[in-house]
Amino acid sequence: MDRIVNSRASADAPLRTAVIVGSTREGRGGAAIAQWFAECSRQEAALELDVIDLAEFSFPQRYPRRATPAMLDFSKRVDRADAFVVVTPEYNHGYPASLKQAIDYCCDEWFAKPVGFVAYGTAAQGLRAVEQLRQVFNALHTVTIADVVSFNRFDGSLGDDGRPRDTEAAGIAVRRMLAQLTWWARALRAARAELPFAA
Known part of the structure; x- marks a missing residue:
């Protein structure tokens, strides 16, 4: 009986959602977009947000034999999360090296959790x-969300403050995306509580 009660309590608990700002470039658009996204997402009672800005971490230039305090801090925050939203630019048809570096600092901390995306770039958004x-993220045994929130930074979709001009369309x-992320996050959290993930 206790197990059933505890399971129901955890099922109702807010979903810990890490919003990861992937670019560390000066003049980046990601910080403003992530802040706007976080403000929209905080209206969802089911979510407990943790904005993880990679620009605020002093990661080592080379991969060390032992994890540094910054690496440990990042991995702990990834481990605590039930779901992720990655805010990424597109640089030369790819994502930034700072994001790949951070992703690779963790392994099973990512397993069996959903990942959504907020993206920005040029015409391909x-x-x-x-x-x-x-x-x-497929290699890390996550579930990636089909719907993406995306913007062209240079066609007038974003204002001078880096936020969407058409807030109604962007909000939709x-x-x-959050509806899908939330569904998967609840399902996968319940599954992880029931049985360890088989990686």
């Missing part, structure tokens, strides 16, 4: 970077 990231895209 960052979608080529997202497709490459799907391959990476966010809600659609």
Whole structure:
């Protein structure tokens, strides 16, 4: 009986969702887009957000034999999360090296959790970077969300403050993606509690 009660309590608990800002480049658009996305997402009572800005971490230039404090901090925050939203630019048809570096600092911390994407770039709106990231996250046994929130930074879709001008359309895209992310996050959290993931 206790197990059933505890299971129901955990099922109702807010979903810990890490919003990862993937670019560390000066002048990046990702910080403003991530802030806007977080504000939209906080309206969802089911979510407990943790914005992880990679620009705030002092990661080593070379992969060390032992994890540094920054690496440990990042991996702990990834481990705590039930779901992820990766905010990524598209640089030269790909995603930034800073994001790949951070992803590779973790392994089973990613397993059996959903990943959504907010992307930005030029005409392709960052979608080529997202497709490459799907391959990476597939290798880490995640579930990537089909619907993507995406923007062209240079066609007037974003204002001078880096936020979407058409907040209604952008808000619809966010809600659609979060609905899928939330469904998978609840299902996978329950599955992980019931049985360890078989990697």
